[in-house]
Amino acid sequence: MLSSLVQPESGTGRLRPRRDPSAAERIARSAATTGASLRTEDFPQWFEERGRAHRFTVDRIPFQELDGWSFDPATGNLVHRSGRFFSVEGLRVTQDEGPHREWFQPIIKQPEIGILGILVKEFDGVLHFLMQAKMEPGNRNLLQLSPTVQATRSNYTKVHKGADVKYIEYFTRPGRGRVIADVLQSEHGSWFFRKSNRNMIVEAVGDVPVDDDFCWLTLGQIGELLLRDNVVNMDSRTVLACAPFPDNGADALLSDTELVSWFTAERSRHDVRVERLPLRSIPGWARGDSTIDHELGRYFRVVAVSVEAGSREVTGWTQPLFEPLGVGVTAFLTRRIGGVPHFLVHARVEGGFLDTVELGPTVQYTPDNYAHLTGEDRPPFLDLVLDARPDRIRYEALHSEEGGRFLNAESRYLVIEADEEQAPLVPPAGFQWATAAQLTSLVRHGHYVNVQARTLLACLNATAVRS
Amino acid sequence: MLSSLVQPESGTGRLRPRRDPSAAERIARSAATTGASLRTEDFPQWFEERGRAHRFTVDRIPFQELDGWSFDPATGNLVHRSGRFFSVEGLRVTQDEGPHREWFQPIIKQPEIGILGILVKEFDGVLHFLMQAKMEPGNRNLLQLSPTVQATRSNYTKVHKGADVKYIEYFTRPGRGRVIADVLQSEHGSWFFRKSNRNMIVEAVGDVPVDDDFCWLTLGQIGELLLRDNVVNMDSRTVLACAPFPDNGADALLSDTELVSWFTAERSRHDVRVERLPLRSIPGWARGDSTIDHELGRYFRVVAVSVEAGSREVTGWTQPLFEPLGVGVTAFLTRRIGGVPHFLVHARVEGGFLDTVELGPTVQYTPDNYAHLTGEDRPPFLDLVLDARPDRIRYEALHSEEGGRFLNAESRYLVIEADEEQAPLVPPAGFQWATAAQLTSLVRHGHYVNVQARTLLACLNATAVRS
Numbered sequence: 001m002l003s004s005l006v007q008p009e010s011g012t013g014r015l016r017p018r019r020d021p022s023a024a025e026r027i028a029r030s031a032a033t034t035g036a037s038l039r040t041e042d043f044p045q046w047f048e049e050r051g052r053a054h055r056f057t058v059d060r061i062p063f064q065e066l067d068g069w070s071f072d073p074a075t076g077n078l079v080h081r082s083g084r085f086f087s088v089e090g091l092r093v094t095q096d097e098g099p100h101r102e103w104f105q106p107i108i109k110q111p112e113i114g115i116l117g118i119l120v121k122e123f124d125g126v127l128h129f130l131m132q133a134k135m136e137p138g139n140r141n142l143l144q145l146s147p148t149v150q151a152t153r154s155n156y157t158k159v160h161k162g163a164d165v166k167y168i169e170y171f172t173r174p175g176r177g178r179v180i181a182d183v184l185q186s187e188h189g190s191w192f193f194r195k196s197n198r199n200m201i202v203e204a205v206g207d208v209p210v211d212d213d214f215c216w217l218t219l220g221q222i223g224e225l226l227l228r229d230n231v232v233n234m235d236s237r238t239v240l241a242c243a244p245f246p247d248n249g250a251d252a253l254l255s256d257t258e259l260v261s262w263f264t265a266e267r268s269r270h271d272v273r274v275e276r277l278p279l280r281s282i283p284g285w286a287r288g289d290s291t292i293d294h295e296l297g298r299y300f301r302v303v304a305v306s307v308e309a310g311s312r313e314v315t316g317w318t319q320p321l322f323e324p325l326g327v328g329v330t331a332f333l334t335r336r337i338g339g340v341p342h343f344l345v346h347a348r349v350e351g352g353f354l355d356t357v358e359l360g361p362t363v364q365y366t367p368d369n370y371a372h373l374t375g376e377d378r379p380p381f382l383d384l385v386l387d388a389r390p391d392r393i394r395y396e397a398l399h400s401e402e403g404g405r406f407l408n409a410e411s412r413y414l415v416i417e418a419d420e421e422q423a424p425l426v427p428p429a430g431f432q433w434a435t436a437a438q439l440t441s442l443v444r445h446g447h448y449v450n451v452q453a454r455t456l457l458a459c460l461n462a463t464a465v466r467s
Numbered sequence: 468m469l470s471s472l473v474q475p476e477s478g479t480g481r482l483r484p485r486r487d488p489s490a491a492e493r494i495a496r497s498a499a500t501t502g503a504s505l506r507t508e509d510f511p512q513w514f515e516e517r518g519r520a521h522r523f524t525v526d527r528i529p530f531q532e533l534d535g536w537s538f539d540p541a542t543g544n545l546v547h548r549s550g551r552f553f554s555v556e557g558l559r560v561t562q563d564e565g566p567h568r569e570w571f572q573p574i575i576k577q578p579e580i581g582i583l584g585i586l587v588k589e590f591d592g593v594l595h596f597l598m599q600a601k602m603e604p605g606n607r608n609l610l611q612l613s614p615t616v617q618a619t620r621s622n623y624t625k626v627h628k629g630a631d632v633k634y635i636e637y638f639t640r641p642g643r644g645r646v647i648a649d650v651l652q653s654e655h656g657s658w659f660f661r662k663s664n665r666n667m668i669v670e671a672v673g674d675v676p677v678d679d680d681f682c683w684l685t686l687g688q689i690g691e692l693l694l695r696d697n698v699v700n701m702d703s704r705t706v707l708a709c710a711p712f713p714d715n716g717a718d719a720l721l722s723d724t725e726l727v728s729w730f731t732a733e734r735s736r737h738d739v740r741v742e743r744l745p746l747r748s749i750p751g752w753a754r755g756d757s758t759i760d761h762e763l764g765r766y767f768r769v770v771a772v773s774v775e776a777g778s779r780e781v782t783g784w785t786q787p788l789f790e791p792l793g794v795g796v797t798a799f800l801t802r803r804i805g806g807v808p809h810f811l812v813h814a815r816v817e818g819g820f821l822d823t824v825e826l827g828p829t830v831q832y833t834p835d836n837y838a839h840l841t842g843e844d845r846p847p848f849l850d851l852v853l854d855a856r857p858d859r860i861r862y863e864a865l866h867s868e869e870g871g872r873f874l875n876a877e878s879r880y881l882v883i884e885a886d887e888e889q890a891p892l893v894p895p896a897g898f899q900w901a902t903a904a905q906l907t908s909l910v911r912h913g914h915y916v917n918v919q920a921r922t923l924l925a926c927l928n929a930t931a932v933r934s
Contacts, residue, residue, distance in 0.1 A: 004728065004729040004732040004733070004899075005725075005728060005732070010720050010721060010892060010893060010900070011891075011892050011893040012892075013720070013804055013805060013892050014805065015718035015719060015720060015804065015805035015807060016718065016719070016720075016721070016722050017717060017718055017722065018716070018717060018718060018719050018722055018723045018902075018904075018905065019717075019722070019723055020722060020724070023724075111740075112738075113734075113735045179724055179725055179728040180724065181724070182724070182727065182728035182731045182732070183727065183731055184731055184734060184735065184822075198731055198732075198735050200728075244724075249485070250484060250485060250486075251482040251483065251484060251485060252482060252483070252485050253477050253480070253482060253483075254477060254483070255483050255484065255485055255486070255487060256485045256486055257487070257490075257646055257647065257648070257649070257711075258472075258646060260649065260650065260911070260912075261471065261472060261646040261649035261667075262471040264649045264650055264651055264665055265471040265472070265649070265665075266471070267580075267651060268580045268651065268665050273578075337480055337482065338480060338481065338482035340482060354821060354822060355651075355821060424478075425477060425478050425479075425480050426477060426478040432471075433477070435485075437485075438485065444727070445727075445912045
């Protein structure tokens, strides 16, 4: 049962300040601190030990070897016999502009809202984040650094019939912690149908016993790890993006009201129609024994895997995964405008968004899928990013998307400096300049900033790239 | 074509302040000013003249006399031959708590996003709002005070084949005005399927010619009119609620982070499933020649009307309307906590909401629909509001809901003082205390505060009730 964390103290009738600037100051102090109980240089050794402590193998299997999963005879949807977890269904999307006006695709439907939660606590006056070394079947390197809690409702209500989710009580029961951030955010709109998760940061009250597989890190240390490939998982990145970093940039190219107005206009001007369809009825996709593929071999395929593990809530299972074809490229173009770094956001239509568009990075594409397009049909700014000179690259790392749903879904995340000729102050329709402080104020609310842009925002805020 | 209003100045690269406190100051000054070019005491005469200037009659007709509207043979949905405007379809809603776990109902599907816009301009240093005397067929008194612009996309893209929408260019073309507020807000989730409109306040650049049927009023004058029954229409009220009133209450029972966290928990804990169905297939509703009724004579009925008018975009038309049965009661309970007025908000499930729950008033019911319920099945706080002593009533007026879709949909809007015994500091699940300043900061974003609570917020902010 999800309940609010805020009730018990409110009964006194004592007022409190609506805004607590100390939260942002403490987040900033943690981001500026890179030494901690576990030194960052010792982290790889600890991490490797955690990997060795658990047997974990992932094998591709034919769909018919899935346990509990099957194709519904009427719809062809791939469903679990419990009716829970998620299902793979079909989607038709139409929109009124761009080179792709209509498409059909498989999509993951997972209506349950999960919790992605990081527990924090001050040691020596510095906030530390309780991070978990967690195996996920879709990660190429299997083990990545995840939030304290990463739980679907099925997880923590025991549909899995597995072990309790560790530390979940801090995020579901009043009195155990103090909320620092708590917001519903969307996930990949190209692969999920209207999925959102609760992104939470909670400061623990009292001592916190630290289990194996968990360690305390400062935000500065996590920032160092975000410079490395495939260490910090997607769930961590989206939660970190929601931390109340200091919102202290007083000036920007557009005022906050203008930026929100531009976003409202973008959300209003797109006429996107989305229709759920039986998976068996969507044109252009074919189901084989082990995969569901697009007829041109593009985009992604649906596969099945068998997992043997020791450290997850249950000891072994089978499940479907989406496997994108090719490595993605996800990048912000950045310019210093009036001395303040700005980032070029893109109001992106994704078929699975709850509400038409969200703000994505400047570029968010898998180049292989667009290799056949030329001229004006090429995605804007993609070639600029692909051809960027090394001295223009302010940030670069390879990160994985959610390893519990996606197999080998890697993207190269970049922040690249541009100039007026490449990225003008008055950008093309659908693009706009915003500061990191403006994006930080928008992620206090859901459905403004998509999960890829949140990864880049977390990297900007937790590393020195922002300044 | 909806385009952003913010582009042309951004090309200079000059930064501007992200937040402009002068906007809130100017809104507050307008709210404190009740004298203007048109004195409030002269308003009724002007208003009656506008009414006399236009012939306007509304007659109920059988469905078969609708022009351009018909029941789709396959689905029974009531649709327009153009495929535009709106349609009446069926809905099945299931939820996991409360006395009503499943219900079926007709619902209005209107996917187009319209513009509700008020043009403002300073005269003698005080912001004035350009309001329109507008006929709408569903209003009991036909003529009400509406925003400068109240246009569906069909309106201003000429599907009506009618006249241009006056002043629309201030809200759709760059360079004509400066944005003060611009946000997508939901409308009645019990009658509309995921409808939202763009709520805009734009300050005009340059002279504004004033057409017949329009007048400039200060916010203080509109506040005076909000104390009268059925003068200020719903579209005006929702736009006014989005004005950036001063957000200067520094303290509250819950911090802003806690309030948003509570909201996130409420949105997460409800398992609401919504399914669109053919209108002909929903149980409990029967279609006659002139009405679609619930079998128990409750809730609302679908009717058809013929309209003859002179002042609308076209001179005559027929259309369906929803006609609620009985007058609604819509009320905030209020308590002064630590010296600061707080209002008891309710995280309401409505079948047509885009995302499960929004914050509504403490009470939002049509009492007749609940007359058969007793004990714990009675809606919380309803009897407290119905039985309130006159000296506890801080605000009371009868207002109409959207007269373009609803016939005689009136609610008594109230703000009622309560004490700890009636409304405790730790309220029942689903309820929470918030200040007007907190609600004002939430309506900067969509889908937090429902349209009924926005009406009450506009009344609180534009009148002296708030303090």
